[in-house]
Amino acid sequence: MTKQWWKESVVYQIYPRSFNDSNGDGIGDIQGITSKLDYLKELGIDVVWLSPVYESPNDDNGYDISHYQKIMNEFGTMADWEEMLEEMHKRDIKLIMDLVVNHTSDEHPWFIESKKSKDNPYRDYYIWRSPQNGHEPNNWESVFSGPAWEYDEQTGEYYLHIFSKKQPDLNWEHQPLREEVYDMMKFWLDKGIDGFRMDVINFISKHPELPDGEQGPKDTFGDGSPYFMNGPRIHEFLHEMNQEVLSNYDVMTVGEMPGVTPEQAIDYTADHRDELNMVFTFEHMDLDSGSGGKWDLKPLQLTDLKDTLAHWQKALESQGWNSLYWNNHDQPRIVSRFGDDGAYRVESAKMLGTCLHMMKGTPYIYQGEEIGMTNVSFASIEDYKDIETLNMYKDKVEEQGQAVEEVMKSIHVKGRDNARTPMQWDASEHGGFTTGTPWLRVNPNYPEINAEAALNDPQSIFYYYQALISLRKQYDIIVYGSFDLIDRDHESLFNYVREYQGEKLLVLNNFTGEEQSYQVPEAFIGKEASLLISNYGHKNVVELGDGFLQPYEARVYKIG
Ligand code: NOJ
Numbered sequence: 001m002t003k004q005w006w007k008e009s010v011v012y013q014i015y016p017r018s019f020n021d022s023n024g025d026g027i028g029d030i031q032g033i034t035s036k037l038d039y040l041k042e043l044g045i046d047v048v049w050l051s052p053v054y055e056s057p058n059d060d061n062g063y064d065i066s067h068y069q070k071i072m073n074e075f076g077t078m079a080d081w082e083e084m085l086e087e088m089h090k091r092d093i094k095l096i097m098d099l100v101v102n103h104t105s106d107e108h109p110w111f112i113e114s115k116k117s118k119d120n121p122y123r124d125y126y127i128w129r130s131p132q133n134g135h136e137p138n139n140w141e142s143v144f145s146g147p148a149w150e151y152d153e154q155t156g157e158y159y160l161h162i163f164s165k166k167q168p169d170l171n172w173e174h175q176p177l178r179e180e181v182y183d184m185m186k187f188w189l190d191k192g193i194d195g196f197r198m199d200v201i202n203f204i205s206k207h208p209e210l211p212d213g214e215q216g217p218k219d220t221f222g223d224g225s226p227y228f229m230n231g232p233r234i235h236e237f238l239h240e241m242n243q244e245v246l247s248n249y250d251v252m253t254v255g256e257m258p259g260v261t262p263e264q265a266i267d268y269t270a271d272h273r274d275e276l277n278m279v280f281t282f283e284h285m286d287l288d289s290g291s292g293g294k295w296d297l298k299p300l301q302l303t304d305l306k307d308t309l310a311h312w313q314k315a316l317e318s319q320g321w322n323s324l325y326w327n328n329h330d331q332p333r334i335v336s337r338f339g340d341d342g343a344y345r346v347e348s349a350k351m352l353g354t355c356l357h358m359m360k361g362t363p364y365i366y367q368g369e370e371i372g373m374t375n376v377s378f379a380s381i382e383d384y385k386d387i388e389t390l391n392m393y394k395d396k397v398e399e400q401g402q403a404v405e406e407v408m409k410s411i412h413v414k415g416r417d418n419a420r421t422p423m424q425w426d427a428s429e430h431g432g433f434t435t436g437t438p439w440l441r442v443n444p445n446y447p448e449i450n451a452e453a454a455l456n457d458p459q460s461i462f463y464y465y466q467a468l469i470s471l472r473k474q475y476d477i478i479v480y481g482s483f484d485l486i487d488r489d490h491e492s493l494f495n496y497v498r499e500y501q502g503e504k505l506l507v508l509n510n511f512t513g514e515e516q517s518y519q520v521p522e523a524f525i526g527k528e529a530s531l532l533i534s535n536y537g538h539k540n541v542v543e544l545g546d547g548f549l550q551p552y553e554a555r556v557y558k559i560g
Pocket of ligand 1: 256
């Protein structure tokens with residue numbers, strides 16, 4: 001396994017709209033980010049992943065881009081962005097930008113041209129099809145509810161949009177489009193950025209015939225995902241992108257890939273494939289959903305989580321690389337999801353951090369995770385802003401007549417705005433995020449949960465994450481060691497062993513609010529071990545043996 005800087009890094013994700021507002025308009029911005037870089041430096045992260053800051057009509061908060069080389073007015077100017085990058089590099093913080101090239105905004109000049117006529121030079125930048133018997137060209141559903149096709153009167157054809165109708169899918173079969181994307185990537189790389197996070201990048205190759213997806217008797221739509229995820233030319237496109245662009249720079253890449261298996265991830269990330277460095281899997285994020293999809297709530301079975309993550313750890317042990325994450329701007333807050341955001345908020349947030357950061361892979365921290373920010377339960381749909389949530393609500397409540405309480409419950413548990421409520425900086429009004437009116441309400445728990453309080457408390461989650469990060473810098477075993485799950489069938493404990501060059505780590509995590517007894521592997525009994533970190537106070541050096549873990553307790557022992 002080759003050593004690489006991005007294997008040894010910890011990434012921090014910033015969702016700019018919700019991070020820090022410097023000018024009082026209620027919307028986070030670039031100068032707001034720059035003014036918080038010392039905070040990030042103190043945490044100890046190496047890389048920032050910045051969600052889109054490009055010009056956008058904000059149908060999907062910047063994931064609908066109308067100009068790839070311009071900065072969104074609400075966020076500032078290119079000069080602000082350049083200053084931010086310079087200030088990051090001064091502090092040895094790298095920057096990776098979001099690359100959203102499965103689709104653009106319908107307000108992108110390419111699409112405006114493409115719509116004009118069937119023979120417009122930009123027509124083939126997008127995916128247009130004639131109606132089938134007066135209807136959509138196939139039965140696919142959009143990820144944001146409703147059909148994945150929109151009819152355009154002017155030319156009498158439909159265009160494909162896997163996401164909202166304001167996010168038309170780009171046609172990667174068309175080589176001039178690919179060249180434009182590569183040029184755009186070079187534009188940002190030449191400005192000095194350190195890599196890309198690639199939005200739904202395994203969607204860019206579609207099955208050429210766009211066949212109907214499987215549709216159950218009660219379903220309104222078919223499932224098109226087998227025909228747009230990991231499509232026939234995906235590896236060819238990513239390899240081409242690598243050869244034409246990425247291989248000429250020392251950068252890191254992470255591809256967001258719904259529906260990817262660990263075995264497929266090897267093909268995307270193994271060194272000799274020259275495609276990407278790592279992918280974001282969704283398998284562990286789908287375990288608390290029923291057959292009805294994300295909004296169909298189902299309790300997490302810890303053994304499922306262990307099996308899934310262990311499978312990824314083992315599959316990518318000697319080839320490829322894992323990313324490690326619990327949170328991002330699309331996921332509910334982890335402490336509310338797999339932990340306890342009530343009595344054991346602090347303990348469970350630290351335990352979840354331990355469980356993730358001691359695995360093999362590059363860890364990602366999402367803004368606010370380091371202070372244990374929680375989900376939010378706004379009473380009214382009026383307080384929600386996310387297009388996925390609003391479209392789903394409309395569909396389920398207004399069209400299918402489902403009970404408002406049920407739908408609101410699923411929004412409270414799974415809605416994307418849980419992650420997007422503004423960052424809680426201090427106990428002042430709106431959590432110190434803005435002096436104006438925030439674009440999305442702040443979580444009312446900000447007087448208690450905020451960065452200032454965390455920085456003033458030596459026992460805070462912030463300092464625990466800081467310690468996790470510094471351990472990773474200190475011990476190669478955390479970065480490069482092998483991983484083995486122990487107690488596979490245990491329903492409450494997520495325990496594992498890491499091993500590297502004669503050293504071993506024993507990682508113990510109690511995922512419940514009750515005390516649990518644990519057993520150590522036989523070979524460890526009686527061995528002297530030092531406790532690298534724990535979320536409860538303990539002796540530093542012990543002789544290993546069976547014992548008990550307190551509610552949500554986590555411990556990491558080093559042997560040898
Ligand atoms: C994945 C992004 O993370 C999400 O926020 C966005 O809505 C979709 N891709 C579409 O760009």
